[in-house]
Amino acid sequence: MDLDRLYREQERLAKRAKLYDAFGKIRYVAGLDCSYTGDRIIGGAVVVDYETLEPVEYAHATRTLKFPYIPGLLAYREAGAMMAAFRKVRRDVDVLMVDGFGVNHPRRCGIATHVGVKLDMPAIGVGKSFLCGESCGADICQDGEKVGRMLYTGGSKRPIYVSPGHRISLDTAVELVKHCIVSGRLPEPTRLAHEYVTALKKKYAGN
């Protein structure tokens, strides 16, 4: 497979990413994540009420695994299943919270940016481990630009990495993620989505 073509597509998508707030009042936030079972990938979306942080809708979709895991190209492995799951959501979602990175990425196009731009939805990336960049205090910089921020949540020793994906600024993305922290290390949308796809994996294993 020619990865160069994918790298070029990422650069094109990155140019379309808007790093300023472009959305209205937030009512629903959808968390997106994936799990695997055999040669299948399961994408899941959990819609959470932004005020109560309670889940109000669940949707999922499965695909045959076609792409390997390659750092920097995660979207080509998981974005398809995530978007398929999100398309099944009935509710009018305002913001997407994706498991992975946004513009804090080698080519400024992590999975949150990839999904956000393709669906033209405000999107935030929430990573659980370092990908790239230099740490400038709590911020993560790339070429002198702030592209993400480390957040020590849930009293964890390890930080989570928040970066804007599309139609949102870094500060607002951080603000929304903090708002969604209840007690765990991850914000509710992403935490519930992970819990959801993990439970689905077990069901598919016995089916």
Add this chain to the structure above:
DNA sequence: GCGACAG
């Protein structure tokens, strides 16, 4: 060439 490397 060497090291780093989301999920």
Add this chain to the structure above:
DNA sequence: ATCTTGTCGC
């Protein structure tokens, strides 16, 4: 991500 038991800690 996934394979896996018990175990330390709040």
